[in-house]
Amino acid sequence: MGIKQIIAIASAKGGVGKSTICANLALQFSAHHKVGILDADIYGPNQHIIFNVTNQKPKVKTIDGKKIFVPIEVDNILLNSMGFVIDADKAAMWRGPMLSGAIKQLKNLTQWGYLDYLFVDMPPGTGDAYLTVASDIKPDHALLITTMSKLAVHDTLKSKAMFDRLNIPIIGIIDNMSHSICSKTKNQVHEFSQINLEQEIGCDLLGSIPRHEGLADFDITKKNNLLETIYNKLKAKL
Numbered sequence: 001m002g003i004k005q006i007i008a009i010a011s012a013k014g015g016v017g018k019s020t021i022c023a024n025l026a027l028q029f030s031a032h033h034k035v036g037i038l039d040a041d042i043y044g045p046n047q048h049i050i051f052n053v054t055n056q057k058p059k060v061k062t063i064d065g066k067k068i069f070v071p072i073e074v075d076n077i078l079l080n081s082m083g084f085v086i087d088a089d090k091a092a093m094w095r096g097p098m099l100s101g102a103i104k105q106l107k108n109l110t111q112w113g114y115l116d117y118l119f120v121d122m123p124p125g126t127g128d129a130y131l132t133v134a135s136d137i138k139p140d141h142a143l144l145i146t147t148m149s150k151l152a153v154h155d156t157l158k159s160k161a162m163f164d165r166l167n168i169p170i171i172g173i174i175d176n177m178s179h180s181i182c183s184k185t186k187n188q189v190h191e192f193s194q195i196n197l198e199q200e201i202g203c204d205l206l207g208s209i210p211r212h213e214g215l216a217d218f219d220i221t222k223k224n225n226l227l228e229t230i231y232n233k234l235k236a237k238l
């Protein structure tokens with residue numbers, strides 16, 4: 001029993017693909033490992049939507065007087081999310097201790113059983129949720145997601161500085177939505193001017209992920225190989 005490694009998927013910038021990469025990576029890992037996802041995005045949880053389980057709720061068991069969540073299982077991936085247990089409108093009003101308490105409870109009171117990897121889908125920003133996750137969930141690694149937009153890179157530097165301060169090692173960065181493939185010419189089309197992310201941010205670049213409908217319209221039954229190289233690089237470092 002227990003969780004071998006916890007990986008926080010993070011970026012200070014919103015909308016760069018944390019939740020999308022988290023779901024797709026978990027799927028990639030789940031072919032070989034026991035995997036869970038904790039959606040710690042208290043203000044805008046998405047994993048229950050991505051996995052199409054909005055109509056389900058984790059069962060609650062009482063063990064030794066404690067209420068324990070039985071996570072939802074989707075195709076061998078265990079999932080618990082703020083989206084199952086709190087009302088997002090109410091959570092938007094929460095600050096500090098309430099927020100910390102909720103994230104901590106969600107992780108500690110979920111019956112994960114044995115997991116090789118728990119992926120934590122983080123909210124955008126660098127606020128309270130990060131302090132809670134760092135102090136209570138204690139990830140073994142942070143994986144940073146960015147795009148090549150100058151603004152995203154700027155915010156990724158903020159994320160890096162924060163994880164450095166919290167003493168959480170950064171396992172690498174992923175350049176998401178790096179390009180699209182032109183349907184006519186099949187050429188790569190880049191939206192942003194190219195930045196040397198390793199040099200700019202000072203972390204290993206694990207790979208570039210294209211803008212692809214197979215990632216946006218996540219379907220657990222349709223496995224794609226877009227994250228295979230990243231999976232192999234990550235596995236070599238974990």
Ligand SMILES: Nc1ncnc2c1ncn2[C@@H]1O[C@H](COP(=O)(O)OP(=O)(O)OP(=O)(O)O)[C@@H](O)[C@H]1O
Nearest residue numbers: 014015016017018019020124177210211212215216
């Ligand atoms: N590689 C990709 N190809 C196509 N669409 C993508 C890709 N990555 C992310 N998207 C889309 O971009 C949008 C933002 O992605 P997502 O919600 O995963 O970002 P996020 O960083 O988790 O956002 P937030 O900061 O709000 O939590 C979504 O509509 C998602 O489907």
Ligand SMILES: [Mg+2]
Nearest residue numbers: 018019041046
């Ligand atoms: Mg998200």
